[in-house]
Amino acid sequence: MKRKVGLLGGTFNPPHLGHLVIAQQVLQKAGLDEIRFLPNQVPPHKKSDDTVSADQRLQMLEGAISGNPDFKIETIELQREGPSYTYDTIKELTNRDSEIEYSFIIGGDMIEYLPKWFRIDELMEMVHFIGVNRPAYSHETPYSIQFVKIPDLAISSSIIREAVKNNESIRYLVTDEVYRIIKEEKLYG
Structure with missing residues (x-):
């Protein structure tokens, strides 16, 4: 039997509690064996923010998921x-390991954007999509996806970056470890 792995992609700039809630809820409700966070280099739909390096984002992500053996x-x-x-x-992932059944987890913003994804029709044949609700977005799409209802959390990385820039508290929006890294590295300030 194939191992069921959910992929949660993003810039994770920074990773926040909303990302962790999505991962935990989908892991349980979709019956997955593991969630892999998939930090990207340059997302095709966003401008690059080179003020925080990929290594710093990776360090924050490692800190965010530490302590959960189901998160990689x-x-x-x-x-x-x-x-x-x-x-x-x-x-590349399916060629590398054919013993894993991958699911790709997306929020409401990306559900709406699916028709614009690169090679979406071929991609729909290759991977199972799991969509989750996100405040202010619908989950309407012409594509067949599994929908998982999660608690609505209006937390975003951009809100956190803006709060840090304005010297406002981000405590309880990110894990203690991510909070520590942002403070020590003086990120987003």
Whole structure:
């Protein structure tokens, strides 16, 4: 029987409690064996923010998931130059390990954006999509995806970056370890 692994992609700039809630809820409700956080190098739909390095984002992500044996990090996209397309990632992962059944986890914002994804029709044949609700977004799509209802949390990395920039508290929006790294490294200030 194939191992069921959920992939949660993002910039994780910084990783926050919303990411962890999504991962834990999907792990349990979709009956997965493991969640792999998939930090990307350059997402095709966002501008690059080079004020925080990939190594710093990875360090924060490692801190965020420490203590949960069901959470791992997959660095395949950080090892690749240029834009990170899910199609290329899934193709490489399934070629590398055919004993794993991958699911790709997306929020409401990406559910709406699915028709614009690179090679989406081929990608739909390669991987199972799991969508989760996100405040202010619908989960309407012409594509067949599994929907998992999670608690609504309106936490975003951009809100956290803005709060740090304005010298506002981010405590309880990120884990203690991520909070420590942001403070010690003087990130986003």
